[in-house]
Amino acid sequence: MALNAVAITPKTDxxxxxxRLIVLLHGWGANAQDVAGLIEAISMxxxxxxxxxxxxxxxxxxxxxxxxxxxxxPNYDFRMNYDFGAQADLQESRKLLTEWMxxxxxxxxxxxxxxxxxxxxxxxxxxxxxxPSLPLAAMMILSSYSHMPIAQCVxxxxxxxxxxxxxxxxxxxxxxxxxxxxxxxxQVVTYRTFDMQHEVAIDALKAASxxxxxxxx
Numbered sequence: 001m002a003l004n005a006v007a008i009t010p011k012t013d014x015x016x017x018x019x020r021l022i023v024l025l026h027g028w029g030a031n032a033q034d035v036a037g038l039i040e041a042i043s044m045x046x047x048x049x050x051x052x053x054x055x056x057x058x059x060x061x062x063x064x065x066x067x068x069x070x071x072x073x074p075n076y077d078f079r080m081n082y083d084f085g086a087q088a089d090l091q092e093s094r095k096l097l098t099e100w101m102x103x104x105x106x107x108x109x110x111x112x113x114x115x116x117x118x119x120x121x122x123x124x125x126x127x128x129x130x131x132p133s134l135p136l137a138a139m140m141i142l143s144s145y146s147h148m149p150i151a152q153c154v155x156x157x158x159x160x161x162x163x164x165x166x167x168x169x170x171x172x173x174x175x176x177x178x179x180x181x182x183x184x185x186x187q188v189v190t191y192r193t194f195d196m197q198h199e200v201a202i203d204a205l206k207a208a209s210x211x212x213x214x215x216x217x
Contacts, residue, residue, distance in 0.1 A: 001057055001092070003100045006032040008039045008051030020049045020216050021110040023101065024140075025123025029066040031055055035120060038200060042209045049116075049212065050108065056122075057096055058089055069093040069126050078170050084147040090129075097130045112136055116212060118160075119144065120200065121170060128178065138215045140208060142200050143167060145174035150181045158188045160211040162204050164196035 124144025
């Protein structure tokens with residue numbers, strides 16, 4: 001099993017190549033195409049980024065064309081305590097995603113130190129799972145949660161945590177917990193909430209764009 005990804009190539013001046021890369025992971029039941037617009041919007045609002053959007057390895061059991069990084073137990077509620085780390089599908093996704101991320105510098109010519117990794121919902125949870133083991137420039141956690149304690153990051157990095165204060169799916173308290181865990185490590189966390197539900201509204205996109213500009217300045 002291997003990950004396949006959608007590539008977003010920015011429009012730049014003739015002959016120029018971007019040295020900026022964003023890897024964005026989709027949420028549960030979505031796919032890479034569903035988050036392509038986020039990369040394009042960030043590049044339009046700020047500066048051009050090359051984007052890579054991997055599809056999760058497992059088909060979603062209820063959404064045709066949807067994918068998942070791992071399954072949820074029946075009637076799962078995000079207020080529940082659950083040992084996702086014991087799940088074979090999460091372990092497989094972690095292995096595949098880690099190997100794929102480590103292969104990117106050779107494929108793209110862009111080092112991980114200049115790569116921003118992020119994700120929406122379950123994709124953000126996978127970013128918090130795999131990202132700390134990589135020397136990333138930054139991480140973006142969008143309307144998400146940590147499905148297990150966040151490991152110590154191998155290098156310092158800036159982290160953007162965005163959440164909707166009306167999110168009916170993932171409680172905003174989950175983003176507060178993410179912020180707390182990362183700050184306890186000494187990471188620099190930019191935390192923003194917006195008047196939105198389980199989504200990335202335009203104001204949140206603007207905040208993400210500004211975050212990316214600051215990282216690459």
